[in-house]
Amino acid sequence: MSNDSKIRGSSFPTTQMSAIVGLRSDDLSLRFQAAELMAAVYWKPIYKYIRLKWNKSSDDAKDLTQGFFTRALEKDFFRSYDPSRARFRTFLRACVDGFVSNEEKAAHRVKRGGDCPIESVDFNSAEMEIEFSELPESSSMEDYFYREWIRSLFSMAVDILRQECASAGKTTQFEVFERYDLNEEGATGKKTYEAIASEVGIPVSQVTNYLAYARREFRRIVLEKLRELTASDEEFRNEARWVLGANLK
Amino acid sequence: MNWLNDEMVNHLREVSALPDLSGTPYRILRSLASGGMATVYLAEDAKLSRQVALKIMDVLAPSNEMASRMQTEARIIARLEHPGIVPIHDVGSLPDGRVFYVMKYVHGDDLTKYARKEGSLPERLRVFLKVCEAVAFAHAHGVIHRDLKPANIMVGAFGEVLVMDWGVAKILLTGDEGTQLSGDPYFQGEEGKATADETRLQPPGEIPAVPFVETLSGTVLGTPSYMAPEQALGQTSNHNQSTDVYSLGAILYFLLTHRHPHEGASIGQIRERFLRKQVLRPRDVVSNIPRPLEAVCMKSLATDPLDRYSKVEDLEADIEAYLSDLAVSAYRENVLEKAGRWFNRYRFIVLLLFAYMFVRFLVFFLARR
Numbered sequence: 151m152s153n154d155s156k157i158r159g160s161s162f163p164t165t166q167m168s169a170i171v172g173l174r175s176d177d178l179s180l181r182f183q184a185a186e187l188m189a190a191v192y193w194k195p196i197y198k199y200i201r202l203k204w205n206k207s208s209d210d211a212k213d214l215t216q217g218f219f220t221r222a223l224e225k226d227f228f229r230s231y232d233p234s235r236a237r238f239r240t241f242l243r244a245c246v247d248g249f250v251s252n253e254e255k256a257a258h259r260v261k262r263g264g265d266c267p268i269e270s271v272d273f274n275s276a277e278m279e280i281e282f283s284e285l286p287e288s289s290s291m292e293d294y295f296y297r298e299w300i301r302s303l304f305s306m307a308v309d310i311l312r313q314e315c316a317s318a319g320k321t322t323q324f325e326v327f328e329r330y331d332l333n334e335e336g337a338t339g340k341k342t343y344e345a346i347a348s349e350v351g352i353p354v355s356q357v358t359n360y361l362a363y364a365r366r367e368f369r370r371i372v373l374e375k376l377r378e379l380t381a382s383d384e385e386f387r388n389e390a391r392w393v394l395g396a397n398l399k
Numbered sequence: 400m401n402w403l404n405d406e407m408v409n410h411l412r413e414v415s416a417l418p419d420l421s422g423t424p425y426r427i428l429r430s431l432a433s434g435g436m437a438t439v440y441l442a443e444d445a446k447l448s449r450q451v452a453l454k455i456m457d458v459l460a461p462s463n464e465m466a467s468r469m470q471t472e473a474r475i476i477a478r479l480e481h482p483g484i485v486p487i488h489d490v491g492s493l494p495d496g497r498v499f500y501v502m503k504y505v506h507g508d509d510l511t512k513y514a515r516k517e518g519s520l521p522e523r524l525r526v527f528l529k530v531c532e533a534v535a536f537a538h539a540h541g542v543i544h545r546d547l548k549p550a551n552i553m554v555g556a557f558g559e560v561l562v563m564d565w566g567v568a569k570i571l572l573t574g575d576e577g578t579q580l581s582g583d584p585y586f587q588g589e590e591g592k593a594t595a596d597e598t599r600l601q602p603p604g605e606i607p608a609v610p611f612v613e614t615l616s617g618t619v620l621g622t623p624s625y626m627a628p629e630q631a632l633g634q635t636s637n638h639n640q641s642t643d644v645y646s647l648g649a650i651l652y653f654l655l656t657h658r659h660p661h662e663g664a665s666i667g668q669i670r671e672r673f674l675r676k677q678v679l680r681p682r683d684v685v686s687n688i689p690r691p692l693e694a695v696c697m698k699s700l701a702t703d704p705l706d707r708y709s710k711v712e713d714l715e716a717d718i719e720a721y722l723s724d725l726a727v728s729a730y731r732e733n734v735l736e737k738a739g740r741w742f743n744r745y746r747f748i749v750l751l752l753f754a755y756m757f758v759r760f761l762v763f764f765l766a767r768r
Contacts, residue, residue, distance in 0.1 A: 297408075
């Protein structure tokens with residue numbers, strides 16, 4: 151795992167308390183801890199969104215992304231979030247638009263400083279990803295932001311899964327998952343269960359079981375993170391349905 | 400953090416939504432259909448190396464009641480051993496508590512696709528008869544389907560016809576059958592304690608307050624076009640065999656006209672039509688539909704269950720009669736129609752008779768000259 155996800159995020163309380171509730175807490179340490187999770191999941195989507203929607207240079211987008219998180223913490227942006235009116239990711243995107251727009255009007259770039267939860271992130275990786283991916287239409291920037299948010303959430307979940315499998319002595323399970331489900335060539339280049347079984351040195355029937363285990367854990371981690379990234383039960387259920395097609399009636 | 404490309408993200412979204420089948424011999428190949436509460440997947444049975452259809456509840460961590468409903472559905476189908484009813488191979492539950500059951504995978508088309516391909520009306524009617532046979536069999540075993548529609552009927556590659564999706568079926572307790580069902584520990588319930596006399600099905604025509612052991616779903620589900628008025632109007636206690644007769648009438652309407660009854664209408668508009676007792680006439684859509692068939696269809700689609708065929712066998716008998724050029728009970732013919740049908744039925748003999756008379760006349764005429 152590289153620096154950017156290590157920053158933070160994955161260490162938010164395992165009680166699955168909502169980070170959004172944490173962001174509005176009077177307890178400063180809890181608020182910062184919640185901001186770390188938010189930053190871990192959202193910094194990349196926000197950076198890419200600012201780069202492409204607002205057509206900013208890489209340096210400007212970096213400053214704006216860091217500035218956004220710094221300002222959000224200083225000014226308590228998130229206190230005004232009302233879960234009954236919109237999903238958090240929608241609210242956040244609107245905040246980013248407002249922030250960048252104000253920065254443009256003020257004709258100055260925000261200076262970094264204070265407690266910024268994304269000081270050590272690897273902006274180069276985000277820049278490379280933009281370079282190697284298909285650029286969105288200008289009319290679909292909203293969808294682009296949400297897609298990047300899912301990508302970021304899944305990337306974090308994969309990293310956590312890797313760590314958990316390693317500490318539980320289930321590296322083979324993760325290896326099977328990586329070889330089959332994280333295949334860079336997509337569905338067309340999928341290896342057969344037989345091929346994976348022979349590569350990893352397990353019976354074919356175990357491939358089904360190992361994959362099932364890893365997918366179950368991956369799903370659990372994503373749902374846990376979603377629980378932390380949403381403010382209410384209803385929002386959590388809606389997001390779970392949207393992200394995973396999970397019906398949590 | 401690893402870079403996940405679009406393919407990976409989409410794949411992860413897809414596989415994360417798939418049920419965990421570890422510990423079973425089944426492996427999901429793709430999704431076939433999705434309904435209100437469950438999804439049907441095409442799966443491979445690794446033990447027997449064959450494809451099967453796997454129906455799995457969508458709701459994670461289902462309540463005992465929901466799980467029980469699904470198990471009941473599986474048991475209902477398992478109980479109905481008939482060539483026209485999709486057979487069940489297995490039932491079980493996943494690690495997350497969701498119930499699944501395994502059915503035969505039918506290679507073929509649903510009735511909607513089949514009807515579009517099959518141009519011959521008699522062929523379509525023969526398929527319809529097979530559906531009627533399966534439904535009549537279920538009724539004889541105290542089960543009403545309540546969601547009969549073209550999408551729930553499969554026509555296999557070899558002409559086999561299977562009634563699918565018994566998810567909203569209802570068990571009626573009939574005399575002997577009721578005794579048999581209530582003797583089954585699985586079907587024990589408060590209502591199951593009723594005596595055979597109390598639970599005997601009402602005589603044809605009456606609308607009974609049907610005692611039932613377990614209803615699989617009390618909510619109004621399905622395609623509104625195929626719902627009987629008592630279903631669309633939410634009168635759940637009035638559901639009995641004539642509810643299925645109405646749906647069969649709607650299927651017949653579709654087979655005759657290639658259109659769904661009430662096509663384009665909202666559920667509200669359909670309810671309004673039921674309340675006003677507006678009738679559907681297939682000949683308003685396709686003018687050359689034979690009048691006897693239209694009458695059979697309209698009798699099945701009567702708003703008042705008392706005006707419908709009292710049992711599926713009567714509907715079946717009328718269709719068979721039509722196919723054999725016999726009079727149908729739902730239609731009163733005039734003399735010309737009767738003569739026309741008689742001629743059709745005995746065409747060969749009549750023509751032979753005419754030919755004989757003509758020859759006799761010719762011989763007689765020539766002999767006189």
